[in-house]
Amino acid sequence: MQQQPTKGSSRDQFVSKVGFIFAAAGSAIGLGNIWRFPYLAGKNGGGAFVLFYLICVIVLGFGLMLAEFVIGRHTQLSSVDAFKKLDKRFTFVGGMGVLAAFIIMGYYPVVGGWSVAYIFKTILGQLSTDAAIMGDVFGSLVTGILSPIFWTAIYMLANIVIVAKGISSGIEKASKVMIPTLLGLLAILVIRSLTLPGSIEGLKYLFLPDFSKITGEVMMAALGQAFFSLSLGMGCMITYSSYLSKKENLVQNATIVPVLDTAIALLAGVVIIPATVSFGFDLGQGPGLVFVTVPAIFATMGPVLGRVFGIIFFLLLTLAALTSSLSLLEVVVSYLIDNKNWERKKAVGFSSVILFLICIAASLSMGVWSDFHLLGMNIFDFLDWLANNILLPLGGMFITLFVGWFWGKDKVKAEVTNGGEINFSLFNVWIFLCRWVIPIIIGLVLLSGIGII
Ligand code: PFF
Numbered sequence: 001m002q003q004q005p006t007k008g009s010s011r012d013q014f015v016s017k018v019g020f021i022f023a024a025a026g027s028a029i030g031l032g033n034i035w036r037f038p039y040l041a042g043k044n045g046g047g048a049f050v051l052f053y054l055i056c057v058i059v060l061g062f063g064l065m066l067a068e069f070v071i072g073r074h075t076q077l078s079s080v081d082a083f084k085k086l087d088k089r090f091t092f093v094g095g096m097g098v099l100a101a102f103i104i105m106g107y108y109p110v111v112g113g114w115s116v117a118y119i120f121k122t123i124l125g126q127l128s129t130d131a132a133i134m135g136d137v138f139g140s141l142v143t144g145i146l147s148p149i150f151w152t153a154i155y156m157l158a159n160i161v162i163v164a165k166g167i168s169s170g171i172e173k174a175s176k177v178m179i180p181t182l183l184g185l186l187a188i189l190v191i192r193s194l195t196l197p198g199s200i201e202g203l204k205y206l207f208l209p210d211f212s213k214i215t216g217e218v219m220m221a222a223l224g225q226a227f228f229s230l231s232l233g234m235g236c237m238i239t240y241s242s243y244l245s246k247k248e249n250l251v252q253n254a255t256i257v258p259v260l261d262t263a264i265a266l267l268a269g270v271v272i273i274p275a276t277v278s279f280g281f282d283l284g285q286g287p288g289l290v291f292v293t294v295p296a297i298f299a300t301m302g303p304v305l306g307r308v309f310g311i312i313f314f315l316l317l318t319l320a321a322l323t324s325s326l327s328l329l330e331v332v333v334s335y336l337i338d339n340k341n342w343e344r345k346k347a348v349g350f351s352s353v354i355l356f357l358i359c360i361a362a363s364l365s366m367g368v369w370s371d372f373h374l375l376g377m378n379i380f381d382f383l384d385w386l387a388n389n390i391l392l393p394l395g396g397m398f399i400t401l402f403v404g405w406f407w408g409k410d411k412v413k414a415e416v417t418n419g420g421e422i423n424f425s426l427f428n429v430w431i432f433l434c435r436w437v438i439p440i441i442i443g444l445v446l447l448s449g450i451g452i453i
Pocket residue numbers: 027028029030031032033101104227228229230231232234236237321324325327328
């Protein structure tokens with residue numbers, strides 16, 4: 001975002017249309033696509049999970065993203081204040097979003113730290129197609145005490161510096177380079193993965209749904225992943241679109257961002273799942289999947305080429321993670337600035353210290369604290385589950401209910417069509433989605449996910 005000298009407005013705005021798309025896509029595209037999507041698909045039965053995930057993205061993703069864009073651009077405020085202005089009864093939705101951002105930032109930097117560590121592991125040539133060796137490399141990193149905390153600290157520091165300086169234009173620029181490069185590298189890796197012996201079986205696993213695998217828990221995981229991956233349900237997209245000019249076409253933006261995000265997730269799946277099958281690694285191994293399989297793919301490319309590609313890959317993964325976690329930290333920080341009247345530096349300093357302590361607990365819960373359980377999960381998994389499977393869907397449900405029922409159809413229509421300038425023929429369909437389809441799907445999935453129906 002850069003200062004734009006517009007009449008009567010002192011608020012920053014995105015200079016160009018692509019600037020906004022890349023910033024929003026930068027928030028959406030992150031560890032969720034490359035780390036979380038493939039391992040959830042592997043763990044939750046492949047095709048059935050992917051199919052339900054795609055349904056969630058198409059039906060909920062587009063509808064909710066548009067709802068968030070409309071709220072943000074209309075109020076030109078970040079989420080808590082936006083709801084305060086529009087309807088005080090919904091202020092808690094903004095608050096829930098800040099809490100979700102806080103919880104996600106309590107473990108996201110741990111994975112960001114693993115990614116930084118792997119840049120160095122790749123430089124040192126710790127690549128092998130042997131499952132036992134790659135499993136050991138990952139295991140000894142995450143179950144360690146000081147080493148993962150050290151890498152988390154490095155990753156966290158990058159976030160702190162950028163958010164403390166408020167360099168949002170940097171986010172825009174970084175994303176513009178990162179996203180096309182990531183797409184290019186993933187395309188190369190898709191070819192490598194699909195030419196490995198036996199990889200077709202992995203492709204079948206990923207895309208042929210076995211409906212017997214669809215359970216309440218699998219649906220809940222897919223729904224949570226759609227929210228997480230698209231950065232929805234917690235007001236992040238409300239805040240980003242509050243910087244968007246009144247001339248932009250919101251419908252178009254709400255289509256392009258989910259398409260880009262889903263393309264990257266699917267490409268990551270097509271790289272990782274077939275290669276995992278080809279190497280004979282365990283598909284259901286969970287959070288380690290990308291860190292075990294991807295280095296093995298690079299190992300097949302030879303010591304020099306493998307290393308070069310490996311370094312680029314983990315650099316890109318770190319950068320993608322960074323553009324996402326910046327948006328998460330910004331949600332927490334802007335809440336403290338706007339509502340507690342704190343200075344930016346104080347807000348960043350205070351929240352980062354607490355978040356870092358939570359990250360330490362999350363990191364240790366993969367190793368020495370792994371016996372400590374909350375609802376049967378270690379701290380890391382519990383934070384991930386609470387934010388993505390519960391808070392984000394609940395937030396999304398209330399946001400769409402607000403837009404569908406409480407805001408007023410005429411006002412919504414005026415904002416989404418730029419005062420009648422844009423023709424949005426599916427307006428009534430979208431309102432119907434917000435009123436009924438999205439809240440009901442979320443409600444049913446939540447109930448079945450926690451085992452009530
Ligand atoms: N969408 C990000 C990812 O896929 O890694 C994570 C995220 C960022 C979630 C921002 C929520 C959010 F508000």
